Amino acid sequence: MTANDMIDLLVARLVRDHGKSKHHWRKAIGPIRLYSAATHPHCNWVANPTGMGRDVALIESLLDDVRLAHPMLHH
Template sequence: MATRVHFHTPDELVDLLATLIAGAAGGSKVRWRKAIGPVTQLPTWCNIRSNWRVTPRGSDGERAVVEQAAAIVRAEHPYIESQQERRGRLNS
């Protein structure tokens, strides 16, 4: 049985995206982290398909690569935990 990876923070999601893009498109993970920009957590009540988004930076080509990678990752991992969910999990 496959293990499902859950992302607890936006930073973990940025790390996954940077690793994925660096492996597929080349370049360093540091460069791609800058191109990915911040991952913003959105309220689920108004964003039912996914609760996060990226704000890519850089050239048109870099932004397109980041958007494509985000779409691929979002299909498998549409939600990240809220701070309240993390606190509850840590206090259990």
């Protein structure tokens, strides 16, 4: 899975579960930063959501769940 695939997955789940537009959630999620698997062997990606507190909390909770299934992303 790539960073773009992960954003698509996150957006789809957020729209399905919480409404609002795809654009809204993409903007709130922001870019996903990838790290080297050599320096981050357990999880090589991070997102830093921004926006309203409730939206950030929803995104961070989803990120925690998704990291368990997809800890490593590809470039």
